Amino acid sequence: MPNLAYWFRNDLTAMTEQSPSLPAISTLLDAISAPAVLIDRDYRICASNVAYRQTFTEGDPRLQRKCYEVSHGYKVPCDQAGETCPLRQCLESGQRQRLLHIHNTAKGREHVDVELNPIRSENGDIQYFVEIMHPASRPSEHHKAMIGFSPAYTRMLELLSRAAPADISVLLLGESGTGKELAAHYLHSNSDRADKPFVTVECSGLTESLFESELFGHEKGAFTGAIHRKEGLVEAARGGTLFLDEVGDIPLTMQVKLLRLIESGSYRPVGSVNPKQADFRLICATHRQLPQLVEQGKFRQDLYYRISPFPVILPSLRERQQDILPLAQHLLHNLTSNRGLTFSAEAQQWLQQQRFPGNIRELRNLIERSVLLCDTDEIGVTQLQPDMGAFSEQPAADMIEFSQVQQSDQIIPLDQVEQHYLARIAARFDGDNATLASKLQISERTLYRKLKAIKQN
Structure with missing residues (x-):
């Protein structure tokens, strides 16, 4: 918002001397569609817009209260509570700041993309800050399962939130079961392509003979058995997102065809001589170490650089231990919304002590099994423990x-x-x-x- 300083400068002097200027400031804030507040150097909320009051405070303007008290429930500023404080960073650098914070909202704790803009007086001193807050996600059936507030999860979500509005290709990395497809849906749902198709290509299940036909489609009679023209997945994703899951499993001989698609933006269906233009946002995912595959000659280096301009590592469940119980309770609710099952205190403790090498997928499998084995209203450790002996x-x-x-x-x-x-x-x-x-x-x-x-x- 480059014009914020200009909008507010004329009202700042009056605001420090008399409160009647506050309605005027609030009116200016209402020109911002996202939730926004005006904060002074002492962390006090001096004005807020309608979007802020509707989203975060159920109509209460919370004027003259400290921003860290309202947003986090802290008694001290964020940097003194072990978090990064955008206001402190803004004072030190003199520049606009942006980061992902966990705020208290009318719906509970939520991740919020915070943008802080310094407002200077006529002599150039920073006197106020305009804080604009964007909830980190849009409602979607897919990323509802993305639950977590641990530092590792928050860092990952901040990267996804920054990449989502852009059209940049994203490479999702991490162990199997960490939720890479959910992260891909998050990127799609928070992009300008959200109302267009999201198409998944399961690369690990495609043979060399099937890969080109599935991706690019084929014409009638292109090969034995091609009795009809078939639309490829690239065409199905037109205007939307193409998600290549387990991209590290693409056969080496087929990687050059994918590289040509990405570089030229065009492709030819099998059996056709006429090229077609592609229109999709590319997201790839793999649990493999692609640099090692490049060194071993199993993955093309040029393709690796094409698909990885914005890599995002999804943390394993053992790196986000504090998220295990909220995730388990969320999964249990989704699986048994009509039964009202809960975990016993012992089961909760047992869950938090597990390493979960299979990550969220393993956790979900355990909970699904425990639901079937539970005959009461409470799941205990006995139902959770797998019997693989x-x-x-x-x-x-x-x-x-x-x-x-x-x-x-x-x-x-x-x-x-x-x-x-x-x-x-x-x-x-x-x-x-x-x-x-x-x-x-x-x-x-x-x-x-x-x-x-x-x-x-």
């Missing part, structure tokens, strides 16, 4: 011993050999599934699918 220690009886396979000339179906080997490795491996999948050089999603197939057999 029988699977991990007792391989299926009909599986053929791998050592016998090595010593025998008998031809054994490959899927049986793979199942037996994978069952033994999974039972003895001490690390998490993400590490095991990496060592096996498959995606964690593929590993989960194969382990599930073993259990069903």
